[in-house]
Amino acid sequence: MTQSTTQGRAVAPIPYGRQSISEQDVSAVCSVLLSDFLTQGPKVPAFEQIVAEYCGARHAVAVNSATSALHIACLALGLGPGETLWTSPTTFVASANCALYCGASVDFVDIDPRTYNMSVNALEAKLVQARQSGCLPKVVVPVHLCGQPCEMQAIHTLSREYGFRIIEDASHAIGAKYQGEPLGNCRYSDITVFSFHPVKIITTGEGGMALTNDPELARLMECFRTHGITGNKAEMQPRPADEIWNYQQIRLGCNYRMTDIQAALGLSQMTRLDEFIEKRRQIAARYDTAFADLPVTTPWQHPDTCSSYHLYPIRIRQGDSPKSQRQVYDAFHSAEVNVNLHYIPVYRQPYYEAMGFAAGYCPEAEQYHKETISLPMYPSLSIEQQNSIIQTVMESIIP
Numbered sequence: 154m155t156q157s158t159t160q161g162r163a164v165a166p167i168p169y170g171r172q173s174i175s176e177q178d179v180s181a182v183c184s185v186l187l188s189d190f191l192t193q194g195p196k197v198p199a200f201e202q203i204v205a206e207y208c209g210a211r212h213a214v215a216v217n218s219a220t221s222a223l224h225i226a227c228l229a230l231g232l233g234p235g236e237t238l239w240t241s242p243t244t245f246v247a248s249a250n251c252a253l254y255c256g257a258s259v260d261f262v263d264i265d266p267r268t269y270n271m272s273v274n275a276l277e278a279k280l281v282q283a284r285q286s287g288c289l290p291k292v293v294v295p296v297h298l299c300g301q302p303c304e305m306q307a308i309h310t311l312s313r314e315y316g317f318r319i320i321e322d323a324s325h326a327i328g329a330k331y332q333g334e335p336l337g338n339c340r341y342s343d344i345t346v347f348s349f350h351p352v353k354i355i356t357t358g359e360g361g362m363a364l365t366n367d368p369e370l371a372r373l374m375e376c377f378r379t380h381g382i383t384g385n386k387a388e389m390q391p392r393p394a395d396e397i398w399n400y401q402q403i404r405l406g407c408n409y410r411m412t413d414i415q416a417a418l419g420l421s422q423m424t425r426l427d428e429f430i431e432k433r434r435q436i437a438a439r440y441d442t443a444f445a446d447l448p449v450t451t452p453w454q455h456p457d458t459c460s461s462y463h464l465y466p467i468r469i470r471q472g473d474s475p476k477s478q479r480q481v482y483d484a485f486h487s488a489e490v491n492v493n494l495h496y497i498p499v500y501r502q503p504y505y506e507a508m509g510f511a512a513g514y515c516p517e518a519e520q521y522h523k524e525t526i527s528l529p530m531y532p533s534l535s536i537e538q539q540n541s542i543i544q545t546v547m548e549s550i551i552p
Contacts (some may be wrong), residue, residue, distance in 0.1 A: 166489040167538050170352030170464075171531045173429065181421035185413050196416035201362065203423050204327075208337030210345070210364040212371035215416060216378050219324045219348030219361030221409035223251035223294070226320045226344040226363050229373040232257045232292050239279070240294040240322070241271045242498035242518040248296050248322045249499050260290070261500055263515035267453045269466070270303040271295045272517070273311070280315045290317045297326040299495070300354070300433075300461035301454060302336050309341035324348035325463035327355060328430040332457050339366045344374075349415075352531070354429055354461050355422035357415035381406030432532040433462035436539060440465055440528065443543045447550055448473040450524075464495055468524040469550070476550050478524055484549035485526070490542055493527045 185196060201213035216222050232238060238252035242261040249259045262279055265272040276293070283289045293312065295303040305321070312319055319342040323329070327347045329336040337345045347353075349360035365371050376383055381404035383389065389401045437460075441451050450468035454460060469478045476484075485492040498518045500510035512519065529542055 166491065167529050167534075167541065168491050168531075169493040169527055169529045171533060172351040172356045173425075173532050175421070175425070177424070178418055178421045181417040182414055185417040188413075190413050192410065192412040192414075194413040196413040196420065197411050200357075200411075200416035200419045200423075203420060204337075204347070204362055205364060207423065207426070208327075208335045208345070208364055210337055210339050211366045212364065212368060214363045214365075214371060214374040214378060215411040215419075216361050216363065216409040217411055217415075218359050218409075219322075219346050219350070220247040220251070221378070221407065222346040222348075222361035222363040223247055223320065223322065224254050224407070225374045225377040225409060226346060226370075227251045227255045227257070227292060228377045229370045230292055230318045230320070230343060236291040237288065238292040238294060239276075239290040239317075240499075241296045241298070242500055242515045243269055243298060243496050243521055244296040244322065244499060245324070245496060246499050246502060247324075248294050249505070251294075252292070257291070259505075261498075261510075261515055261518075262293075263517045264298075264521060266517050266521075268301055268303075268455055269298050269452075269521060270301065271308070273304050273307045275517075276308065277311055280311060284315065289315055292318050292320060294320045294322050296322040296324075297329065297336065299452060299464040299466060300325045300329050301452070302326060302329055302331040302458045302460075304455070304457070305331055305341035306457075318343045321345040324350075324353065324361075326461050327353075328426050329461040330459035333459075336461075337364050339364060343367065344370060349419055349422075352463075354433075354463055355419065355426055357411065357419040357422070360411050360415045360419065376404060377406040378409040379406060380408060429532045430461050433530060434460075436530060436534055437462045437465055439539060440467075440543070444546060447547065448475075449546070449550065462530060464527045465530045466495060466525045466527045467546070468521070469526065471524060474550055478526065481546075481549045482526055485545055488541075488545045490529065490545050492529070494522070494525070495527045497522055 201215050205213040232255045234256040237258045239260050240248045243264050252259045262271050263275040321342045323345050345364045347362045349357040382402050384400045392398045
């Protein structure tokens, strides 16, 4: 493994995120490989059940990615051409792309400068204008950035006044809590989506899940993930008695199924979810203390929330710090500490600029992008690695 040297100390490359795989995880996956079912077997429903029970939701639908979960969530809510989805600009592109997959339009609501989540004030102001112009959204997708829940009760209150549906993009946030309850219980939303990508809180390799308390939405999402096919006789159209029809395609769906191999890994990872969250919170607390006197802004936590700390972003305050974001970013990579950016505003991506979006549309999101760097954050981050990260922050910011 290559090493770099910073101020006389050797530092092995440190990724910004990394999966934690145990012997128990390996054994769980191997047991499926030796079983009769590699896919469409018993592990997927078992994984769905354990996640639903952990979060306090009635139904869970496992799929091959959170992107797929967002897509089938939009399909289940009936989003389509001539309708609009609103989301945060400070997110991965999948939070917005899911609307385009349905033929709908996308718009963006600026972020709160403290939580970096969708601003409730900006949302309300935009809704007032949209009502006057007759273009209210059908769906709003709040994104629980970095693992900190959005102000869901306030967003839900607005949904009742303005008539939109809510999909929580909780890709960063399994294990987080809002108002003392597990995120994913859908108390203030129609559907909640989780991601199980390797850098997320738990992993299935690739994978995602949509949770809901509505049995009809669950039924629709289950159908959409499997080509739009059903084997439920109550849903099937009559056919001649002498013909065998043990399944029918009743709508246009996708092949978004999760395999039993992935679900077995997810089941094993769920046994350590609370341990993972606690370790992340300990690392975040150590970062908070180490950076308290530096000219950077560390993640502020809303009193109603308990973050899962998928990410730990620091803001290099322009005017306060002697170094720019670019200088700090380059210093980290020179030291082989692989920090990242989460995120470039979605509407600044070339694909979205071609739709007519331009710089200046969401000022808070753009300022966040210009100042923020995500530090490495994952449970297996050793004390030695944490020390290297902390020292690199200090050396890169203080001349």
